[in-house]
Amino acid sequence: MxxxxxxxxxxxxxxxxxxxxxxxxxxxxxxxxxxxxxxxxxxxxxxxxxxxxxxxxxxxxxxxxxxxxxxxxxxxxxxxxxxQWERKEGYECDKQGNCSIVNPDKICYRDTWVPGVCMSG
Structure with missing residues (x-):
């Protein structure tokens, strides 16, 4: 350990x-x-x-x-x-709460178990 x-x-x-x-x-x-x-x-x-x-x-x-x-x-x-969280560099959240909008200046975080829970920064 x-x-x-x-x-x-x-x-x-x-x-x-x-x-x-x-x-x-x-x-x-x-x-x-x-x-x-x-x-x-x-x-x-x-x-x-x-x-x-x-x-x-x-x-x-x-x-x-x-x-x-x-x-x-x-x-x-x-x-x-x-x-249960996903991190995608170069993306931001769409209206459905997915990390699908390409934006090289953002990092997107999405809860993979709860649909629609997403944040970008």
Missing amino acids: TDMKFTASRKAIAKIEKKKIRQDLEQMISRIEKTSTNKEGAGRHVSNLIRVVASLENTLTKKNRMSVIESIFSDAKKAELPH
């Missing part, structure tokens, strides 16, 4: 000004790191964390949300954790 550390995610979360949100997200990261013996379980926590961060539209700026989500993707990839 390798030691799973979500370092990039912690750095992105540290930039969030609102202390209580920052603490909640750090706690979720700790849960993922503690479940390192169960990659499926840790992957589910990753999926939930991405969904939570994406839903904080009225609390975090889009730049903050996208930075944290990008960091979570990076850490999850390093840890080889399966999760």
Whole structure:
């Protein structure tokens, strides 16, 4: 078993000004790191964390949300954790919630289990 550390995610979360949100997200990261013996379980926590961060539209700026989500993707990839989100560079969301509009300046994130859940940044 390798030691799973979500370092990039912690750095992105540290930039969030609102202390209580920052603490909640750090706690979720700790849960993922503690479940390192169960990659499926840790992957589910990753999926939930991405969904939570994406839903904080009225609390975090889009730049903050996208930075944290990008960091979570990076850490999850390093840890080889399966999760339900797709990341497509060079695309943005269409009206149906798919990453199908070509835009070289965007990165599109789509929930592969829930139709229509998509965000671009």
